[in-house]
Amino acid sequence: MKKLLLTIAFAIAALSQTAYSQCSDRSIKKLTKEGLGTFIFESAAFKPLSAFGNKKSLIEAAFSVYSQEHYRVLSLCQGFSDVVEFNIYDTDRNLIFSNKSDKSVTHYDFIAQKSGDFTIEFRVPSQDVKNPNPCVAFAIGYK
Amino acid sequence: MMIKTRFAAAAIMLTVAFGCNQKSDKENGAADTTAMDTLAAGNLETDAQVQDFVQSLPSPIHIAKIFQRAGLKYIPGMTNSPGNAAKYMSPYSKSVNLGVYTTDLSYCTFNNQSQEAISFFKAVKTMTDGLNLTSIFEGTNLVPRFEKNIGNTDSLVTLMALMSMESDFLLKQTARLDIAYLSFAGAWIESSYIATQILKNKRNQDILSKLLDQNHSLGKLITLLDAYKDKEEFASLIASLTDIKTSLDALNSENTIAHEEEFKKLVEKVEKLRNSVVNDN
Incomplete structure (x- = not known):
């Protein structure tokens, strides 16, 4: 019986920790390091979905690029009921990448054709009752 | 007895679960507050384009x-003196010179001047300590690791990137965006400054092209700093940067006749601002 109680307590603690740690800087840093591979860290951003308002389903962010530089954009969204779709637009707002057809893809590598702001857009699934506060996050790396 | 035990188990489960939820709510609340602060700051900074x-x-x-890839070589005496690090007293001068020293550190590292680089690494640490950003270095043990890898440029670049990541995360999570923007400035x-000083003596089209390419990030920086324009030091910095941007706009235009004169003006403007920044105690 003691064993059973301990197991249950550990399981609950672990579940609680997982839910909480989804948008912590520690977990995002770890995922950034792993996901960037040989790319060098440029910047990152992360926020719990609740910070955008409860009904937001389209989230956008801009990031700077320099002409002829090699970049990796890494989606680090965590805790959603489905894999998050992300789209990347160039400086002229042309869609240059979408993981819509294969949502298992979480990064995109490219060489910028001109300097300016690119946009990353996340289409997030409706909120999951089991995990009411997932994390929207991304990181940029360069070579 | 069995019923009592099961009841006790259920009670413990509920207590643990409720306790965890309470903690989680509190901490999520704290995270949300930070996030909302960040969001509020973000809202201040954007006008035409809505950003999340x-x-x-x-x-x-x-x-x-x-x-460096464009051909910018190391020239001794071009950087700020690491010895000045202890002289910067105000949060403003510490923040701006944090950025100055980060560039000097990178400039030396990419040009294989690793002995100089360690001095700049320590100067960066002095600035971050003075701004209560100690966790950037303490949590990662960066200084001894940097010293240990002197001479190995790849390792030093990796450590600089780690420092940059720690700093980026910390400043965003704690919503200390003023420090982030001043440091970038x-x-x-x-x-x-380094690029214009080198171009002043010897024209290099690749370096000039990369310098003119900085106009976009300058425009973005001016927009972000605008949220703090009510503070005197920020207002003065914004004015100087805007003046520099006027020259860069002209140099980026197709009217090449006036370029030489405008380039001289740009060199003077950058030199004046840079000297005021590194001499601002």
């Missing part, structure tokens, strides 16, 4: 790398 995240600026280390000024 605070706008990110390029890494000063990356900018230094771009210049310092880095931008220092990299432009």
Whole structure:
């Protein structure tokens, strides 16, 4: 019986920790390091979905690029009921990448054709009752 | 007995679960507050375009790398003196010179001047300590690791990138965006200063092209700093940067006749601002 109680307590603690740690800087840093591979860290951003308002389903962010530089954009969204779709637009707002057809893809590598702001857009699934506060996050790396 | 035990188990489960939820709510609340602060700051900074995240600026280390690839060589005496680090007293001068020293560190590292680089690494640490950003270095043991890898440029670049990541995460999570923007301003000024000083003596089309390319990040920086324009030091910095942007706009235009004169003006403007920044105690 003691064993059973301990197991249950550990399981609950672990579940609680997982839910909480989804948008912590520690977990995002770890995922950034792993996901960037040989790319060098440029910047990152992360926020719990609740910070955008409860009904937001389209989230956008801009990031700077320099002409002829090699970049990796890494989606680090965590805790959603489905894999998050992300789209990347160039400086002229042309869609240059979408993981819509294969949502298992979480990064995109490219060489910028001109300097300016690119946009990353996340289409997030409706909120999951089991995990009411997932994390929207991304990181940029360069070579 | 069995019923009592099961009841006790259920009670423990509920207590643990409720306790965890309470903690989680509190901590999520704290995270949300930070996030909302960040969001509020972000809202201040954007006008025409609605952004959900605070706008990110390029890494000063990356900018230094771009210049180095364009042919920017190391010239002794071009950087700020690491010995000045202890002289900066105000949060403003510490923040701006944090960026200056980050660029100097990158400039030396990419040009294999690792002995100088360690001095700048320590100067960066002095600035971050003075701004209560100690966790950037303490949690990662960066200084001894940097010293241990002197001479190995790849390892030093990896450590600089780690420092940059720790700093980026900390400043965003604690919503200390004023420090982030001032630091970027310092880095931008220092990299432009080194580039213009070198171009002043010897024209290099690749370096000039990369310098003119900095106009976009400068425009973005001015927009972000505008949220703090009511503070005197910020207002003065914005005015100087806007003046520099006027020259860069002209140099980026197709009217090449006036370029030589405008380039001289740009060199003077950058030099004046950079000297005021590094001499601001």
